[in-house]
Amino acid sequence: MLTSEQFQEWKNHPVTKEIFAELKKSRQAIVEQLANGNSIGYEAAATHGTTNRLVGQIAGLDQLLNISFEDSSVENEVDEVSGY
Numbered sequence: 001m002l003t004s005e006q007f008q009e010w011k012n013h014p015v016t017k018e019i020f021a022e023l024k025k026s027r028q029a030i031v032e033q034l035a036n037g038n039s040i041g042y043e044a045a046a047t048h049g050t051t052n053r054l055v056g057q058i059a060g061l062d063q064l065l066n067i068s069f070e071d072s073s074v075e076n077e078v079d080e081v082s083g084y
Contacts, residue, residue: 007069020065027061030054 010016033039039050 002069004069004071011067023061023065027058027065030057030061034058 034051034054039047039054041047041050
């Protein structure tokens, strides 16, 4: 299992930082494609499909770029009376 310290070490590693910088550039390029209207096609269906694909790519990159450490070992307190 990955610890918080291991995650921080990975996140601060020079290779990781370089990869994230390139991912940010890729995300910005996709945003610029949308802003420039590059997803507009001759038919509504083509426009819809291309726009959805680009928006999905941005959402996926955002998920990756916003990755953080979540400790899954949080203990839940259980009430002895209700059991919840």
